[in-house]
Amino acid sequence: MMKPGKFAAGGAGKFYEEPVDAYLPQNGNRGYRVSRYELELTYKVPSNRLAGKASITANATEVRAKFAFDLSPALTVSKVTVNGARPAKYTHQHGKLTLTPAQKIPAGGALSVTVQYAGTPSPIRSIWGEVGWEELTEGAIVASQPNGAASWFPCDDHPSSKASYQISITTDSPYYALANGTLLRKQTRASHTTWVYEQSEPMATYLTTVQIGPYERRRVPSDQVATPMHAVLPQRLRTRFEHDFARQPEMMDTFVRLFGPYPFADYTVLVTDDDLEIPVEAQGISVFGANHCDGRRGSERLVAHELAHQWFGNSLTLRSWRDIWLHEGFACYAEWLWSENSGGPSAQEIATQAHLNLGLLPQDLLLGDPGPDLMFDDRVYKRGALTLHALRQALGDGPFFDLLRQWTARYRHSNVTTEEFTDLAAHFTDAPLRPLWDAWLWNKILP
Incomplete structure (x- = not known):
């Protein structure tokens, strides 16, 4: 097996390296760490035409000849510069924009990349459907989970790579443009309006969005x-x-x-x-x-x-896609908690029915590692919620909700793993929780 970050020669002159995430082996990149994206976008609604300039601030984590970013083949790159130097050499194939700096960058050194590009954005096809930038009847929507960010800007498209953003959108004046963060300014000139948003908290690429419409x-x-x-x-x-x-x-x-x-x-x-x-x-x-x-x-x-999801998924973001239950199981359990706290059925009542329903379905899902084909299966949502309800019963309400509040506080705006959650939970009881985790996370048969 290759060591992380090392290239191995492939057929037809291609190069491969060990995937960042086995669930999406084509996404994410090695050799650098992004701290900020600044995107200047111009979008023409009638023709679905996007022109962009992406300024990416990163640091090299190792010395290498080439650096790759994820970018859809539907977009054409016209110019790339690295560290303010003259235009850099680059290739754009198979959804990867690979650039070669004129000079080697040392580990820890600044990697400042500017990419100018344009095209007709379209969703990226995946086993989970089409994700990313998509036309509406009048406007556009961006829904990128899990790997659609590259449909509209060059990026390190993996949730472990969180960064701050400034997003500028220029579009036809009748339309409202929304992006993540705080609206810094809005300026109208002739028939176009520019909207500039600042997202200061670290954000995963798939959570980055632009929404344009008659709003x-x-x-x-x-x-x-x-x-x-x-x-x-x-x-x-x-x-x-x-x-x-x-x-x-x-x-x-x-x-x-x-x-x-x-x-x-x-x-x-x-x-x-x-x-x-x-x-x-x-x-x-x-x-x-x-x-x-x-x-x-x-x-x-x-x-x-x-x-x-603003707590579970957006602030606390999984480090690898195998831990998707940390997003969807928690958000599903929040539905049950809202019902319980707003005069509807209790979480216990909903959990009882969910358990009966899951018992009628195939017992072939491992919640702690469901695999890419099943990571958005409804059973991940429901079994994840049931796992939390079982934990709540084991801990009691006081310690359980203390755990959730400490979980969101300790890892605020960070990446998380299942192991970090189970380790933290152990501090809220003297009883061993390993049998609970083994039964709910690491056994396919429904407890």
Whole structure:
């Protein structure tokens, strides 16, 4: 087996190195660590045309001749510079932009890369469907989990590579453009408007988003919580939104009490003018389809699920995709906790039914390492939630919620592993928890 970071010759002149993550062997790169992305984007809605300039600040972690970034073949690179020098040599093949600095960069040395590119962005096809930048009827949506970020900017596309961002979007003036973080400025010139956002907290590439459409922004009344909350949506959906999402401030208050302080400056829900199959999370933002505003609160459990991801997934982000239950199991259990705290069925009642349902399904999923084909299987969500409920029963409510609050505090804005969670949980009881973890995480048969 190759040592990490070492190239091995492949057929037809290609080069390969040991994958960063076995679940997505084509994504992520070695040899550097990104600390910041600055993206300057221009998007033409009628023609779905994107032009971009990406300025990437990184440090080399080893001496090497070449450095690679993930970038979709649908985008054409016109110029690359490294450390302010004259244009660098590069190749762009098989979803990898590989550049050769004119001079060797020492380990720990600065790696400042600027890439100019353009094209017609399209989703990246994967075994989980199409992910990334996608046209809407009028505008665009970005939903990149797990490997769609490269559909719209060059990046180190793996969740263990978190960085700060500044995102500038210039688009046709009738449209609203939303990205992660705080809106620094908005400037309109002639028929175009430029929106500049700053995301200072570290963010994984798949959680980076741009949303463009015929939207209006409004403040969500949330006197009982300190976190500013906003809605960005078509005017026609405003009345339904005000009913369907009315309990969101109460939801935020409940989760702050159970999970600890909200980890970002504010929270925005965007509702597209189109229907979406499922809502998606981004850092500081959740994206719903028009169909999730039905006027009957029919999607309220999904509202809870996406909000919970701000703690579990966005602030605390898995280090490798095998630990996906740390995102989805926790967000699913948050649905049950919201039900329990808002007058609905208790978590115990929901867990009992979920256990019965899972017992009727194939017993071929290993929660602690489900494999890429099953990592978004609904059983990961439900069995993950059941694992947390079993832990809650073993610890008792007081220690269990103390554990969750310490978990979110200790690893705020960091990457996490299952082992770190199980190690932390051991401090909240004198009883051995290994039998619980073995049964729920490392045995395919449902306990």
